[in-house]
Each structure stands twice: as C-alpha cells, then as structure tokens.
Amino acid sequence: MALRDSWHRTLVYFGLAEEGDHQDDFDGYDDDYLDEEEEHEPRRGRGREANVRRLPTSRRGRxxxxxxIFSDSDPVPGAGSRSRTLQPVDDDSxxxxxxxxxxxxxxxxxxxxxxxxxxxxxxxxxxxxxxxxxxxxxxxxxxxxxxxxxxxxxxxxxxxxxxxxxxxxxxxxxxxxxxxxxxxx
Missing domain, CATH: 3.30.110.150 (SepF-like protein)
Structure with a gap:
C-alpha cells in the first residue's frame, strides 16, 4: 500500500495525476505483493553505525x-544582515x-x-x-x-x-x- 501511495504522490507532484483519483488507477492489482515489500527492513551490521549521517546545514532554506538578487529594486542596506563566522584563509595565498x-x-x-x-x-x-x-x-x-x-x-x-x-x-x-x-x- 505504501508503494502505491508513494507512486501516486510522485505523479501528483509532477502534475500527471489528480489528488483523489489514485484508487481507480490500481484496481485489480494484487495488494499482497505490495505489502511484502513493506515488511522488509534494512539490516545493520553488529555494532556498526549507519553509513549515512545527517550533517548540519548552515545556509539551506534561505x-x-x-x-x-532577482528583485528589480535596489538592495536595502542592513536588510537580511546576519553574522558569519569566518575562518582564516592561508596567509600565503x-x-x-x-x-x-x-x-x-x-x-x-x-x-x-x-x-x-x-x-x-x-x-x-x-x-x-x-x-x-x-x-x-x-x-x-x-x-x-x-x-x-x-x-x-x-x-x-x-x-x-x-x-x-x-x-x-x-x-x-x-x-x-x-x-x-x-x-x-
């Protein structure tokens, strides 16, 4: 069932399907096959950490x-100002x-x-x-x-x-x- 919903949400996102019509598209398909995929969970090795970890993002979402940049007006001084921590660059360069x-x-x-x-x-x-x-x-x-x-x-x-x-x-x-x-x- 989850695979069906994910696929439908993808189709809706790209504008290829309507919000409420996903039940009609899948009539006649065997739900047992789709449910089997949901039961499996990824295995982790003993004592090992996950291969993927989330890193902090400092500027995402701004x-x-x-x-x-795309506005037609001149930039307003002081608007959107923020403090930044700067790291020194090599002094030789x-x-x-x-x-x-x-x-x-x-x-x-x-x-x-x-x-x-x-x-x-x-x-x-x-x-x-x-x-x-x-x-x-x-x-x-x-x-x-x-x-x-x-x-x-x-x-x-x-x-x-x-x-x-x-x-x-x-x-x-x-x-x-x-x-x-x-x-x-």
Whole structure:
C-alpha cells in the first residue's frame, strides 16, 4: 500500500495525476505483493553505525538571499544582515577576485572552476543577451547554493559570487569601486 501511495504522490507532484483519483488507477492489482515489500527492513551490521549521517546545514532554506538578487529594486542596506563566522584563509595565498564576462554558456565552466578553488568571481552580464543571462544566473545560483557560498548583486547585471568562508577585503572592494563595479547606493 505504501508503494502505491508513494507512486501516486510522485505523479501528483509532477502534475500527471489528480489528488483523489489514485484508487481507480490500481484496481485489480494484487495488494499482497505490495505489502511484502513493506515488511522488509534494512539490516545493520553488529555494532556498526549507519553509513549515512545527517550533517548540519548552515545556509539551506534561505530563499530571501536569492529573491534579493532577482528583485528589480535596489538592495536595502542592513536588510537580511546576519553574522558569519569566518575562518582564516592561508596567509600565503593572495586571493584576487576573478572577472568573467561570458560570451556563451560554456563560460559557466570557468565560473565554476574558479569558485570551487575558493576564488571570488565577478559575473558581468552587462553585454550578455537576456536569455543567456537568465541561464547563467540560474547556474550561478545553483553553484553558490550547492557549495554553500553567497551571491550578491553589486551593480546592474553584475554579480559577486563568494565561496564559503571567503570575504572580499575592503581594499579589493575599493579596487572594484574604482573599476565601476560596486553599486555605491
């Protein structure tokens, strides 16, 4: 019975079935077979812990950050502010912000490669067509979400992607302001 309900819920989720019509679809099937699958439980080894454990997530479920990126209004200073615990990066590494001006979707690979190396990336979409911009923003949103980073609109069609536990220094922000990237409003 549980397998039938799970399958129906999946069909409803994808819009392939209605909420109340699942009983009619399965008339005539043998319920004994379905009940046999429910009786089996996974076995655990003696004294062993489970192979899968739940890890704490720090930024999951924060849709307001992504919603701020797609809003037409300018960002409100202080809205959605939170404190972050930053871990020091290797003192030997002098990390610079990497600028990407994509010409096609294949340039998304360059964004991901730099981001995975814990390098902040500026994604400048000012000269990119509208459809490609939407795809790249979706890609960058997924990338930053999956790797627990951050995404911030710093100017019209310009986004700063910051990896987890990486903060752009005041000197680097000043340099970006000089280049005309940071929105000073």
């Amino acid at each position: 849709h307001d950050e992504i919603d701020d 002098d990390v610079q912000v990497h600028l990407v001006i994509p010409r096609n979707f294949n340039d998304a690979q360059q964004v991901a490669d730099q981001f995975k190396r814990k390098v902040p990336v500026i994604l400048n979409l000012q000269t990119t067509d509208h459809e490609l911009s939407k795809r790249l923003i979706d890609f960058a949103s997924g990338l930053t979400y999956a790797l627990d980073g951050g995404m911030q609109r710093i100017a019209e069609k310009v986004f700063l992607l910051t990896p987890r536990n990486v903060e752009v220094s005041a000197e680097e922000k000043a340099r970006l302001i000089d280049k005309g990237f940071f929105n000073q409003s």
